[in-house]
Amino acid sequence: MKDIRRFCKRRQDKENVMKKGDMPALMMLPMLVCLICMCLSGCGKTAGTKEGLVVYTSIYPVYDFTVKLAGEYATVENLVPAGVEPHDFEMGTQDMIKLSEADLLVYSGAGMENWVDKSLETLGGDAPRAVEASEGISLLTEEDQSDPHVWLNPANAIVMLENIKNALCELDSVHADVFETNYEKYKAELVRLDESYKDALTQVSKRDIVVSHASFGYLCAAYGLEQRPVEGLMADSEPDPAAMSEIIAFMRDKNIQFIFDEELVDNKVVDTIAKETDAAVEILDPIEGISEERMNAGEDYFSIMEKNLSVLKRALE
Numbered sequence: 001m002k003d004i005r006r007f008c009k010r011r012q013d014k015e016n017v018m019k020k021g022d023m024p025a026l027m028m029l030p031m032l033v034c035l036i037c038m039c040l041s042g043c044g045k046t047a048g049t050k051e052g053l054v055v056y057t058s059i060y061p062v063y064d065f066t067v068k069l070a071g072e073y074a075t076v077e078n079l080v081p082a083g084v085e086p087h088d089f090e091m092g093t094q095d096m097i098k099l100s101e102a103d104l105l106v107y108s109g110a111g112m113e114n115w116v117d118k119s120l121e122t123l124g125g126d127a128p129r130a131v132e133a134s135e136g137i138s139l140l141t142e143e144d145q146s147d148p149h150v151w152l153n154p155a156n157a158i159v160m161l162e163n164i165k166n167a168l169c170e171l172d173s174v175h176a177d178v179f180e181t182n183y184e185k186y187k188a189e190l191v192r193l194d195e196s197y198k199d200a201l202t203q204v205s206k207r208d209i210v211v212s213h214a215s216f217g218y219l220c221a222a223y224g225l226e227q228r229p230v231e232g233l234m235a236d237s238e239p240d241p242a243a244m245s246e247i248i249a250f251m252r253d254k255n256i257q258f259i260f261d262e263e264l265v266d267n268k269v270v271d272t273i274a275k276e277t278d279a280a281v282e283i284l285d286p287i288e289g290i291s292e293e294r295m296n297a298g299e300d301y302f303s304i305m306e307k308n309l310s311v312l313k314r315a316l317e
């Protein structure tokens, strides 16, 4: 609840600023002046004054992959603040300035970050190089919309890792061997992760999972599961009462005793359905963003994927 309240407030604050400025173009003006000043003073990209590459990432999975690949040879910062649900993220003026100073923007793509194209276009010649990590992955679509949650299949994560690695190698060829070594290391870990999913999920008796929003399409496709989402692809639409009773009937029919929620969205419908069906609510993390506390506690893509697997095993046995 707290998270979504904070998020709603953040959005409201942004909308208020928009109203005061009347037009988005006016908001851009101070920023453009800043950019011009920076160019004139010769600062430009900070890469020259800092050790290593300056890289911005869009969402947690690509942040984690980039940090793992670049090691000490890049300063990596995630644009979507820790603990914020990323589907509704919008770039602020500060974010645009940061981006203008970067060497590289790594984003997941496949429709996850609607703000990328517009931001790069606005920055024009000051835009950093951008890499779409999901490029080359065959996408699932639902109602003419591509499913952006590619990273939840470890095989897709390998493609993402490779795309990011290639961009790093091109920008900093001196350390290309380091990036290649890190790539091979984490690729091997992803292969192991994929194997442990395959091993565990071929032995379970159930196949259906009821999830908060439709983020597990790639995971389900990879391991022969079926997701029944309470919300759509974008975690923004709540089902009508008819759809809710359908899910309740489905869970009773299939004897499903678990319903999966996530941390960044407070989905009250999930709680209602759980009460109605006597199902236990468990967290199945779509890894769209994690809190600073969890990051400091050493959690990462791999540890969360392992945790997700043990939750799935318990729910499906």
Ligand SMILES: [Zn+2]
Residues within 6 Å of the ligand: 087, 149, 213, 214, 215, 233, 234, 235, 286, 288
């Ligand atoms: Zn999502």
